[in-house]
Amino acid sequence: MRPDYLTTKYNVAVPRYTSYPTMPYWDTASFDTDQWTKSVKLAFKESNDKEGISLYIHLPFCENLCTYCGCNTRITKNHRVEEPYIAAVLKEWQQYRNIFEDRPVIREIHLGGGTPTFFSANNLHKLINGLLEGVHIHEHAEFSFEAHPANTTVDHLQVLFDLGFRRLSLGIQDFDPKVQFIINRHQTFDQVQTVTLQARRIGYTxxxxxLIYGLPLQTLDGLINTMKIVSGLRPDRIAFYSYAHVPWLKPGQRRFTEDDLPDPEMKGRLHEIGRSLLTTYGYQEIGMDHFALPGDVLLEAEQSGNLHRNFMGYTQQHTQLMIGLGVSSISDSWYGFAQNVKTVEEYLALTSAGELPVMKGHLLSEEDLILRRHILDIMCKGHTLWRSTEGHLEALFDGLIRLQELENDGLIELSTEGVQVKPDGKRFLRNICLCLDARLWADKPTTQLFSMAI
Incomplete structure (x- = not known):
């Protein structure tokens, strides 16, 4: 079957499955903070000594609005917001420390945003020092942060390196000046090269x-040139994402219209050519949207079957408990999810009052937990295996019926043991997982809730 036919057929609105159930299908009505804290306490007791916990800290501030962005941000040039926000994050962390009732073992920290490098190096030092005070750091701990090439300084890099950070992610998206202008995301080749070389000299591993495909005004020639530039700088990893056009959620995307976007056929070509070029440059595909050079630990994790995925994305670090700190952050105890309030003002007020700033959440049912495991295995391992104890689950039988069409199209192989993703199916992981999404099929959306698959 022709690849372009499959791209057209499966280019539908579908979740990205950083969680199951996906957020629009959380049962928020039956969620309460007491149940959430009980699930956190249980997850901590079960996993802290064995594997440690993960921390995600959302730093929402940006000086300028990137109009493609779907993240929760606060646009300001007032840097006096830094210290009150850091104080609030540390108060929230102390509330979780009180729930743990024991010293946490930190396995993973990730600073996301927003723009973490909006904060001064000194204030980032204050934040991380506060988070690490009185904790154990796991012997295999990994700390990472996101950065804007245009405002990341040597001080940022050195201070975070001295605190244990070894991984850096630079948001580039595209080097084409026309694309940078319309998405209001400006960084030069020299800035990207300088930060990359400085990080390597300091010791970042x-x-x-x-990078994003499907951006407004993006062309094949422009993408090819971006890939050529990137290949010369030789980053260890590349995340090659689809642009998610959701102007009903992110009004900033109304700076341009659908007429400025590549049509579905062109977006499919951008995707295929980008993947092909990355392979030509020596990168190997990992899970969905990620590529790495041989020897990278993320690639080794996939090859050994140890790849994991959570709200921070793909990681080789498996922890049952992930605590999200900061405005709009999401936490995961495996048994439940909780999201913080979405405005800075609410977040500051609740933490100041000594309350967990949780806005909504979901506690997983037995069916949720079973389907979650299968979806996670498909996203991370490219296969999943049935268990004899799951034979009673009607949702799996329904999912198998839906999966048969993908098997007919040569994307997966079904057996009595489970599901195996074929090479042609790797770019359709979201569609494969969709077949097992019992909550979505039970209540199909009447409006578009998710971005397109391609």
Whole structure:
């Protein structure tokens, strides 16, 4: 079957499956903070000594609005917001420390945003020092942060390196000046090269570049040139994402219209050519949207079957408990999810009052937990295996019926043991997982909730 036919057929609105159930299908009505804290306490007791916990810290501030961005941000040039926000994050962390009732073992820290490098190096030092005070750091701990090439200084790099950070992710998206202008995301080749070389000289072991296909005014020639530039800088990893056009959620995307976007056929070509070029340059595909050079630990994790995925993305670090700190952050205890309030003002007020700033959440049912495991295995391992104890689950039988069409199209192989993703199916992981999404099929959306698959 022709690849272009499959791209057209499966280019539908579908979740990215950083969680199951996906957020629009959380049962928020039956969620309460007491149940959430009980699930956190249980997850901590079960996993802290064995594997440690992960921390995600959302730093929402940016000086300028990137109009493609779907993240929760606060646009300001007032840097006096830094210290009150850091104080609030540390108060929230102390509330979780009180729930743990024991010293946490930190396995993973990731600073996301927003623009973490909006904060001064000194204030980032204050934040990380506060988070690490009185904790154990796991012997295999990995700390990473996201950065804007235009405002990341040597001080940022050195201070975070001294605190244990070894991974850096630079948001680039595209080097085409026309694309940079319309998405209001400006950085030069010299800025990207300088930060990359400085990080390597200091001792960072991994540099990732974020690239996006399907952006407004993006062309094949422009993408090819971006890939050529990137290949010369040789980042250890590349995340090659689809642009998610959701102007009903992110009004900033109304700076341009659908007429400025590549049509579905062109977007499919951008995707295929980008993947092909990355392979030509020596990168190997990992899970969905990620590529790495041979020897990278993320690639080794996939090859050994140890790849993991959570709200921070793909990681080789498996922890049952992930605590999200900061405005709009999401936490995961495996048994439940909780999202913080979405405005800085609410977040500051709740933490100041000594309350967990949780806005909504979901506690997983037995069915949720079973389907979650299968979806996670497909996203991370490219296969999943049935268990004899799951034979009673009607949702799996329904999912198998839906999966048969993908098997007919040569994307997966079904057996009595489970599901195996074929090479042609790797770019359709979201569609494969969709077949097992019992909550979505039970209540199909009448409006578009998710971005397109391609």
């Amino acid at each position: 991994s540099v990732n570049y974020d």
